[in-house]
Amino acid sequence: xxxxxxxxxxxxxxxxxxxxxxxxxxxxxxxxxxxxxxxxxxxxxxxxxxxxxxxxxxxxxxxxxxxxxxxxxxxxxxxxxxxxxxxxxxxxxxxxxxxxxxxxxxxxxxxxxxxxxxxxxxxxxxxxxxxxxxxxxxxxxxxxxxxxxxxxxxxxxxxxxxxxxxxxxxxxxxxxxxxxxxxxxxxxxxxxxxxxxxxxxxxxxxx
Numbered sequence: 212x213x214x215x216x217x218x219x220x221x222x223x224x225x226x227x228x229x230x231x232x233x234x235x236x237x238x239x240x241x242x243x244x245x246x247x248x249x250x251x252x253x254x255x256x257x258x259x260x261x262x263x264x265x266x267x268x269x270x271x272x273x274x275x276x277x278x279x280x281x282x283x284x285x286x287x288x289x290x291x292x293x294x295x296x297x298x299x300x301x302x303x304x305x306x307x308x309x310x311x312x313x314x315x316x317x318x319x320x321x322x323x324x325x326x327x328x329x330x331x332x333x334x335x336x337x338x339x340x341x342x343x344x345x346x347x348x349x350x351x352x353x354x355x356x357x358x359x360x361x362x363x364x365x366x367x368x369x370x371x372x373x374x375x376x377x378x379x380x381x382x383x384x385x386x387x388x389x390x391x392x393x394x395x396x397x398x399x400x401x402x403x404x405x406x407x408x409x410x411x412x413x414x415x416x417x418x
Contacts, residue, residue, distance in 0.1 A: 213327075215410070216336045222358035228337050228407070230330075231414040237320070237327040247321030247394050250311035258307040265290040265298030319417050325397050326413070335403050337410055341365055346376035355384055362401035366392050368408035389413055 213236040214227035230236075270290035278285050292300045329335040343350055351374065355363060362383040365374065374386040385396060389412040397403060405413070 213330065215330055215405075216333075218336050218338055218358070220338070220354070220358065222360070228410070230337075230410060231418060234323050234414050234417045235327050235330050235335075237323045239328050239331075240320070240324045243317065243321045244324055244394070244398075247313065247318055247325075248398065250313040250318075251394055253309045253311045256309040258305050258309065260303045260307075261305050262299045262302035264300075264302050265292060268296065268298045270297075322392075322394055322397070323417050325394055326403075329397065329403055334401065335405070337405050337407060339407055341367060341374070341404065341406055342371060343373040343377055346373045348377050348380045351377035351384065352381060355381075358404075360384075360402055360404070364392075364396055364400040364403045366403065366405050366409045368406060368412050389416065 212229040213232050215230045215235060216224050217226045217228045219225050265288070268290050270288060272288060275286050275289055276283065286294070289297065291297045326335065343354070355361075363385075365378075365384070365386045366389060367374065367386065368389055370388045370391075371386070378384050378386045383400075385400065387396065389409050392413075
């Protein structure tokens, strides 16, 4: 069984906790992780960009110059894509679909590979519980600093409103539930802190 570092509220390692090899001891698969991260980012894109083709740009329908005698290439309208200020040949449309297809088995394997690599690099730790008595950003900042973290993702079994409200104004501290833990957040943060119940939930969902 894979063992993860169990820390206390001061950030000191107190013991090791057994974790499922299927989730926290997977081989590092760089190509799969790249595919999972790329698909996650692509599926979050919105088709909000738009460009105009030659029929949509503002232009005059008058022929710019005579067909013959000028020595220039013939031209019929200034909206030609070859002209400055003309339309685009293949314009971007708002309804463009950026989504990537990724089946559940690949996604779960990719997340397991990320968690396993974090554990090997010593960037993943487990704590018995992580709660706050009131929604105060200062309290959370002090608690995270006392545990020795500057950039950390805190993953709990379910969303704690006090933690969520306290972390909103901390740029390098994020809080999420297991069901909302995404591959980009896991990679982006320098450290990941799991509660014991969150670790068990990961094992239940990803096995």
